[in-house]
Amino acid sequence: MSDSDLKLDDGQDIFLSQVLDEIESMQEDDIVLSQALDLFENKESFDLSDSQFKNLVEDCTSADFFGSFTLKLPTGENCELLGVDTHCENRFGKITKTEDFDALIKDQKSGNTERSTKWATSVFEAWRSVRKLDGEEIPPLEECDINTHLSRFVVEARKQDGSPYPPGSLYNIACGLLRNLRSSGIYDKNFLDETNARYARFREVLDAQMKKLTKDGLGIGQREAKPVNEEDEKILWSKGVFGNSSSVALQHTMYFYNCKFFGLRALDEHRTLNCNQFAIGSDENGRYIEFKGTNSKTYNGGLKHRRIEPKIIRHYDENSGIVDFYEQYLNALGLSGPFYRRPLNKSEGHLRYGEQVVGINKLKTFMKDICSSAGLEGRYTNHSGKKTCATTLYQGGIPEEEIMKRTGHRSTTGVRKYQKPSPAMLKEISNTLNPPQTTIKAQCGTVNEKNAESVLKDTDESVDNKRSDPSFKGLFSGNHSFSGCTFQF
Incomplete structure (x- = not known):
């Protein structure tokens, strides 16, 4: 390949392999690949005799049929030429060993x-x-x-x-x-x-x-975590379980609404929450609390999830004032560090939290403690929080796609397990499927108010006629014993 072969017209592309094939054999001054390509992009033609492009790679004489090459790391003058720190040896992390890989893999499970x-x-x-x-x-x-x-x-x-x-x-x-x-x-x-x-x-x-x-009936009708409905939520506020009367109450409030607003999943996502994942702001739609998720069951940033976007949710507050509670809580935590920390007693009227992180066993019982404190009956677990999010949106008629954005589910099958109909919805479904009332009443011989009096009158007259019968009178006079008899009324 000659120099003229590498001349480009406007809009003409060149493959990286075309450049490398020709410069593999050059063995003079060193130059890094990124530098070569940057300079090449701005030149009308690629002059291989230019000293800047000499020896981009070292030729490996023991290569296989396709050949191979080793890029030279930027050092010394090349570092200065690239405008980076001349101490290039500080650029990378410490030397790793096999046990470091094992520990890394285990830590991410x-x-x-x-x-x-x-x-x-x-x-x-x-x-x-x-x-x-x-x-x-x-x-x-x-x-x-x-x-x-x-x-x-x-x-x-x-x-x-x-x-x-x-x-x-x-x-x-x-x-x-x-x-x-x-x-x-x-x-x-x-x-x-x-x-x-x-x-x-x-x-x-x-x-x-x-x-x-x-x-055989196994696995059917399993007990499920109960979502918190609107009436339950009102009770939690009215009884002081939610609010800012104490550090515990405010922390429980944050826990529940992290579940309801952002669809956080059980324990895993709560345990690693950090204050820097939350931001309070306002725009043309009003004040909001914004949450940025990191890793979760449905998004961990690994190879399988590289095309999945992390959860970023902006929740607006029109008039409930819940954003003010988030702001108070974040300020009490100093706007940094783990999101769930040990509650302390008030000091001069201010809510306080320690540096110690809430333990995993305590965090496991948050939803159960919240609901039992208000006297709510039913099976409430940490899954109740995410189920509350999905169920509330489902009952409100929100499209399934938008529900999945909040909960983080990637399949409709997964999110539908969390969507539960309200009693009113179940009643409406039943009424829709029920047969016509006039038909079923006619078949069953249902008595209406008008003919009820006629039925009672006929019954009274029948009894009066029986009373004149001597055998009927004798039945209820004196003492009688009955054995092996069947009475029909």
Whole structure:
């Protein structure tokens, strides 16, 4: 390739490989790739004899058919030429080792997922132990035959009280065992992959067992977390559970409305909240509290989520004054640091919070404590918060797409589990499906007010006629005993 081959007209493109192929053989002064391309972009032609472009790369004589090259890092004069700090060795992090990778991966795993994996593994190991007592040696999970041993396991698995697991729990156990294999570096045994014919037998057994359990009534009508409805919310305010009368009340207020406004999920998203994720402002629509999410179950910024936008929600307050409560709380925290910290007693009328972060066990009970303090009846858990968000929007007629933006769900299937109809909606549905009232009343012989008097009159006359009958009079005179009789009225 000659110099003239690299001359460009306006609007003409050139591939990076075209540049690198020609300059690979140059072995004089060094230049970094970004510098070469910046200069090349502004030149009418690419002059390979220019000393600035010499030796961008080092030729590797031991390369394979396609060749390879090693870019030289900017050092010394090149750093100054690029206008960066001459101490380039400070640019990168410390040297890492294999154990650092393991710690990094472990730190980014969900705590709930880890606990679920350990639980599934413990059930499998308990099954192995019982079978060993029966004189049978079951291989460890990493060595067992999936289609034989694991198929037996999902059929024989039982709770500690001896009752079968519901179908959903059985599937979760299978998922946990699969995660266990992957954490052990075994990636070629994806027995839940429907395209993997190697483990089709196991999936058939698991599917059949789950259907059988469902047919037996297991897993149907499971207890669910109850959302907080509008009437419940009014009670929470009226009884002082919400408000700014104390540091605890204000913190509980923030917790609940973080759930309701921003659809925060149970414990995971609350535990890592930071003050810098919230901002108070105003625009043409009024005052608002803005929340910027970081990582969650549905968005963690990893490879699978690289095309997913993080949650950024701006919640406007027209006249409720809730933004003022957020402002008071954030100011009490000093506008920085963890969002949930230990409440302190008031000092000179000011709400205060310590530096100690609210413990995970205490945070787990927030929703239960909030509702029990107000005397609300029902099963309230941390999931009640997110369910309140989805249910309130659903009952308000908000489009499902907008509900998903608040809750963070990526599938309609997921968000619909959180959407619950109100009693009024259920009544309206029932009334819509009920048969015509005139028809059903006619078939059942329903008595209206007009003919009710006629029925009673006929009954009274019948009784009066019976009274004149001697046998009827004798029935109610003296003492009589009855045995083995059937009375019809």
